[in-house]
Amino acid sequence: MAERADGDVCLVQLAPVTADAEVAPAVLAALGIRDRHGPELPDPVERLVTALAGRELLLILDNSEHVVEAAARLADTLLGSCPGLRVLATSREALGITGESLVPVSPLRLPPPDARDPLGYPAVRLFADRAAAVRPAFAVTPENVEQVVRICHALDGLPLAIELAAARLRTLSVAEVAARLDDRFRLLARGSRTALPRHQTLRAVVAWSWDLLDEDEQRMAGRLTVFAGGATAEAAERVCGLPEEVLFSLAEKSLVEAVDGRYRMLETIRAFCAERLAEAGEAETMREAHAAYYLDLAIAADDHLRRAEQLEWLARLDAESDDLNAAVRWATESGRLETALRLLAYCACYWWMRGHRTVSTTLAAELLERVGDAAPDGLKEEYAMCVLVAAWTGVGDDWLAERLEGLRPSLPTDYMPAKLEFLTLLLAMFTGPPEGVATPSQLRALTAAVPMSPWSTALTGCGYGFMLQESGEPERAGAEFERSLAAFRAMGERWGTMLALSGLADLAAEQEDHVTTLARAKEAMEVARQLGALADVAESLCRCADALARTGDPERARTDYERAAELSRRVGSTDILARAHCGLGEVALAVGDLAAARTWLERAREECPAGWYSVNDLRERIAAALAAVSGR
Known part of the structure; x- marks a missing residue:
């Protein structure tokens, strides 16, 4: 209970304190102020005021969350009566007194996926230090670094959890520790015998905080675990069936953290609270x-x-x-x-x-x-x-x-x-x-009797444009695309705008107007970037590359095809990936590299989706390029 009073600093460890009435006596003991003998003892708070009134002192109230109200009252009284006193309180919950400054203590920094030196991050460094203490030959190496980083991320950068995980290297390999983290509370069930009981296992650490919650807070904490990516206050209130004030209370007690208007749990806390939710049925x-x-x-x-x-x-x-x-x-x-x-x-x-x-x-x-x-x-x-x-x-x-x-x-x-x-x-x-519709006039007749929203009307206009383009009527097709473009822009609808611009770019390409193709494709790409639509950015890059290749700039075309391939691979868009690889094959064919051309084109043929109406032209284009390679 009494740690030490060292010069101008006094550390008071409140974890062993079990009742509010014991807080002031714990501070007296830490200051070395003994009880006087006699039938009537002075009030402990009064004795503290008397003892500290003329002193310059930093008083540290450590681990005060379970007696936070008593600690707050004592700190408020002492600060109001002792001008030379400063109080530093560590707790999961603020004291809530006038003049208090909050300094959140975050988990240890974790390396991002592309970190060149994971040991430069405190979480990994702590794991390495504690692991070496129980297995002296241990070091973070290229062979185990991925697993070490995974362990530190899974444990949210929590120092005690990382220390407990590192201690398991006495009997387990790094790979075995990483593989067992789904049952983290069982895995991390043994710590230092000299630590406080609530610091000896990971479960005890979280259970300590859980036990300090009231019934509504415990219900909210358990129910909140159904959210995978955190929750807004409105979502939490509706799903969990409790007032948002309960959520705010959990944030004040550090069971959840508020980030950009969303309330999230560390995964370790979430796993514990999910167990409590299941137990509650x-x-x-x-x-x-x-x-x-x-x-x-x-x-x-x-x-x-x-x-x-x-x-x-x-x-x-x-x-x-x-x-x-x-x-x-x-x-x-x-x-x-x-x-x-x-x-x-x-x-x-x-x-x-x-x-x-x-x-x-x-x-x-x-x-x-x-x-x-x-x-x-x-x-x-x-x-x-x-x-x-x-x-x-x-x-x-x-x-x-x-x-x-x-x-x-x-x-x-x-x-x-x-x-x-x-x-x-x-x-x-x-x-x-639709079945039985083969001409633009048939499509018009089909849609004329159907009530449509402005968006569907503009989209159908693009449909007319595509059918007119395919039937060899470029001027009428262009007019339909322009009307649709104007309608989508009037609505402020960017995806439809991009679709109409892409139609105009393809129409210009068929007429070998590559300057217009490039301009329209760039417009479409900018809209796609505003939307964050990576597959459509990739498709527009392919259109730009097509135009560049046909105007005698194979190097810039190759660059755009490669960028398109990388983006489409990232989002799993195999049709655009096939189109990009087809373009790379055509560029290789144009510069006389027949082996590379065949490789790219055969890859494109394999990637091209087998059942899509919209990629029929691409399949024909790949087949024509492969025939050209074979004819050389």
Whole structure:
């Protein structure tokens, strides 16, 4: 209890104190002020005021969170009566007195994924030091550095957790420690025997903080663990069913941290609190509430994504992306297939615009395995969207190829989505025009009787343009693209703007107007960058490279194709990757490097999706270039 009073500094260790009434006596003991003998003892606070009134002293109240109210009252009284006194209190919760300055103590800094010298970061350095103490030959090497960094990240940079993990190297290898972190509380269950009991195991450290919470705070802490990427106050209140003031209280007690308006738990704390949620029997209920909240958010966001406010809503969904994915995954795995299909369908526009192809394809494929070969009753559009999302990174098996091929005929001939506006675009892109529609006039006749939103009207105008272009009417096609461009710009809708600009660029390329192609492609690329749509940036780079290659600048063309390939690979867009590799093959062919040309073109042929209507021209282009290589 009494550590020492050393000159102008007095350290008071409050961890062993068990009651508010023991705080002032603990300070007296640390100062070396003994109790006087007699029938009536002076009040401890009064004795402290008398003893400290004329002294210059720094009083450190260490580990005061469990007696924070008593520590706050004592500090306030002493500071008001002793002008030479300064108080430093360590606690998970602020004292909350006038004049207090808060200095948050963050976890140790962790190396980013691309760090050249992980040992330059305190978390890794602490692990290395403590590991060497129990295994003298230990050193961080190129062979184990990835696992060491993984351990430090998994433990959130918490010093005690890292020390406990390093201590396990007495009996385990670094790889074994890293592999067992999913059960971190069992793994890190033995520390120094001389430490305070609550510092001897990782579970005891977190349990100490948990036990200081009231019932509502414990409920909120447990329920908050259903969020994968943290939560806004509004989301936490709705999903957890408790007032936001309870969340703010957890932040004040350092159980959650507030970062940019979101409340997050360190993973170690989250794992402990998730156990408490399961013990309370609330995990299933909270998961359902979480999925319902994110379904409502996805539905509310969907329309806004195709209006002037789309950047604001894209950013909002970016912040919620981990939880949207988690909600789809939970609904799929738990058999809530209607919820999963609706969630996925209303996330599709966001995923497409942001280029989140790989994760969304996986989610859709897993859901299709559960749903089977046919759409559930009342969910035909949602099922169609799921099939299309599953096909985004290329058709991976015969079953999915059959679903994609049979999708359009399974819908009414005059099909226009009643619920999912964005489905209009994806159906045309993946499966071509509606059944029986082969000319622009037939498309006009089909859509004339269908009520359409301004966005769908502008999009259909692009459809007219593409059909007119294909039927050899470039002037009429250009007029349709220009009308659509004007409509999308009037709405402030950037993705549609980019689509119309891309159509104009391709039309100019067919007419060998490469200056216009380059200008339109650059305009489209700038809009794609505003949207953060990496797949569309890559596609625009391919158009720029096409124009550069055809105007005698193969080096700049090669650079743009390479950048496009890197971006499309990053987001899992195999159609754009195939287009970029086709372009690299054509550049190699143009400069006479036939071996490189064949390699690039054969790779492009393998990557080109097998079941997409929109890549028919690319398949023909690859075949023509390969024929040219063989003819040399």
